[in-house]
Amino acid sequence: TQLLEQSPQFLSIQEGENLTVYCNSSSVFSSLQWYRQEPGEGPVLLVTVVTGGEVKKLKRLTFQFGDARKDSSLHITAAQTGDTGLYLCAGREGGNQFYFGTGTSLTVIP
């Protein structure tokens, strides 16, 4: 059973464009993390959101946690080639177990 579904699965855009990646679930999470993974490397934590409706900004990246704490979005403004990678969301239900999404593979074309 896949608790977290991410969309789109693959995304290819031109440098300078904006994009949004979605992470959806029917489960409520006590916290949700976004990671970025580059080929051959481990996932690197970008942000954690905890409160329903919370919005966090990290330079050109904006993360939002849904009011019901079941979904999240990642918006990137003016994408750069360095943003290329696999974006993963992960939710924590209350215990210590983390559930990962299916991933969104982003390619930014120069």
Added chain:
Amino acid sequence: NAGVMQNPRHLVRRRGQEARLRCSPVKGHSHVYWYRQLPEEGLKFMVYLQKENIIDESGMPKERFSAEFPKEGPSILRIQQVVRGDSAAYFCASSGALNTEAFFGQGTRLTVV
């Protein structure tokens, strides 16, 4: 990656051999998670351990796979009698009891020939 160390980074095994993957968590972290990743795919949960205890192994195959996190030393993921289908990247993450985040190691890439 906040100090999670995995070794080896690359491991080649012949079919039928054993693979032992090691994970040293961030100092002070008592929770370890193992994930498996195939190319172009997300992370698939395998097992979650706290010191000396397996909390959830629902994602780990019942046969040939085992994991431990002893009181002293790293967590070990052991795969006996490896088959080609075991070829993948295996990632370990750790978290503290009161933290919400998990930090990942750089993974071990297992190739079975």
